[in-house]
Amino acid sequence: MKKISICAVLTAVSVSFPMMASAASTVKSVQKRGYVQCGVTTGLPGFSNPNDKGKWQGIDVDVCRAVAAATLGDANKVKYTPLTAKERFTALQSGEIDVLSRVTTWTITRDASLGLNFTGVTYYDGQGFMVSKELGVKSAKELDGASVCIQSGTTTELNLADYFRQNEMEFEPVVFDTADQTAKGFEAGRCDVLTSDQSQLYALRIKLSKPDKAMVLPEVISKEPLGPVVRQGDDQWFNLVKWTLFAMVNAEELGLTSSNIEKEKKSKNPEVQRFISGEGSKSLGISSDWAYQIVKQVGNYGEIFERNVGSSSPLKIDRGLNKLWTKGGIQYAPPMR
Numbered sequence: 001m002k003k004i005s006i007c008a009v010l011t012a013v014s015v016s017f018p019m020m021a022s023a024a025s026t027v028k029s030v031q032k033r034g035y036v037q038c039g040v041t042t043g044l045p046g047f048s049n050p051n052d053k054g055k056w057q058g059i060d061v062d063v064c065r066a067v068a069a070a071t072l073g074d075a076n077k078v079k080y081t082p083l084t085a086k087e088r089f090t091a092l093q094s095g096e097i098d099v100l101s102r103v104t105t106w107t108i109t110r111d112a113s114l115g116l117n118f119t120g121v122t123y124y125d126g127q128g129f130m131v132s133k134e135l136g137v138k139s140a141k142e143l144d145g146a147s148v149c150i151q152s153g154t155t156t157e158l159n160l161a162d163y164f165r166q167n168e169m170e171f172e173p174v175v176f177d178t179a180d181q182t183a184k185g186f187e188a189g190r191c192d193v194l195t196s197d198q199s200q201l202y203a204l205r206i207k208l209s210k211p212d213k214a215m216v217l218p219e220v221i222s223k224e225p226l227g228p229v230v231r232q233g234d235d236q237w238f239n240l241v242k243w244t245l246f247a248m249v250n251a252e253e254l255g256l257t258s259s260n261i262e263k264e265k266k267s268k269n270p271e272v273q274r275f276i277s278g279e280g281s282k283s284l285g286i287s288s289d290w291a292y293q294i295v296k297q298v299g300n301y302g303e304i305f306e307r308n309v310g311s312s313s314p315l316k317i318d319r320g321l322n323k324l325w326t327k328g329g330i331q332y333a334p335p336m337r
């Protein structure tokens with residue numbers, strides 16, 4: 001009798017199970033429709049913002065583009081739905097969008113009770129405060145009695161209340177629906193301080209007519225892991241969006257970029273070979289060169305970060321926690337094998 005190891009037996013058993021059929025296949029409907037419908041902000045520089053020609057740009061937009069490159073082989077096949085914070089989850093639940101890629105914080109309530117799944121973290125953020133330099137305040141602890149510009153339907157609102165209560169301070173909320181209104185309200189002096197995720201403070205600051213007159217205070221009062229969200233009940237699509245993010249991070253770790261990936265097709269490195277050939281991804285229902293297409297057309301995580309919000313962008317945000325785990329940050333992706 002042929003000898004067979006216990007490992008081989010277990011592997012054989014696990015692959016012989018039939019695939020669980022998903023009720024609704026988003027991959028199939030996206031392929032049939034020919035584009036990904038992606039939910040984004042109403043306009044936030046660096047994350048999702050239309051340029052002067054109306055072309056959407058930003059980290060969150062690049063995630064939509066990467067999902068389209070993986071699913072359809074073409075990063076341009078995306079339609080964008082601008083959504084306020086309040087509208088975003090209903091748009092996803094109702095099927096109006098395939099994926100929500102809109103500075104959205106992963107929390108237990110959102111993940112466990114809205115019928116939605118968070119697919120990963122594209123940006124580790126935290127909530128901060130921005131004031132006019134003229135106010136002469138150096139710390140958030142000096143904000144007792146301040147009026148605070150804030151956007152409705154966000155974790156920002158909840159953290160703000162916690163922070164002031166915990167520090168026995170009072171505040172007066174001045175609530176807006178969009179980033180534009182919030183920045184304009186702040187500029188018009190409707191409030192003493194503007195609060196949001198810190199990255200968004202830098203994004204909102206460049207919307208001001210005199211950005212140099214505003215400063216970001218040092219305190220970070222919360223954890224805001226931002227990432228794309230999909231509906232529950234379609235594991236194939238959930239996996240596809242999740243592995244799109246992992247592919248971007250793994251590409252950076254492997255040194256694969258939009259400019260060298262073509263040449264790297266000839267690489268002898270087995271990890272690079274597996275990445276480019278799409279090993280292990282058959283059940284995603286997409287072309288085996290999906291990860292190659294993401295990097296070729298959109299770039300690796302580091303390229304996407306730097307051009308949209310990092311050193312090559314007007315925001316100039318330090319990568320901080322968003323550096324790879326091998327470089328002192330916490331961006332880490334499971335292996336592709």
Ligand SMILES: N[C@@H](CCC(=O)N[C@@H](CS)C(=O)NCC(=O)O)C(=O)O
Pocket residue numbers: 040041042043044083084085103104105151153154155156177178179180182196197200224226
């Ligand atoms: N990460 C937080 C806040 C997200 C958020 O919506 N932030 C505002 C900051 S002003 C924003 O980006 N707005 C964009 C828009 O108005 O479309 C959350 O998920 O609740």
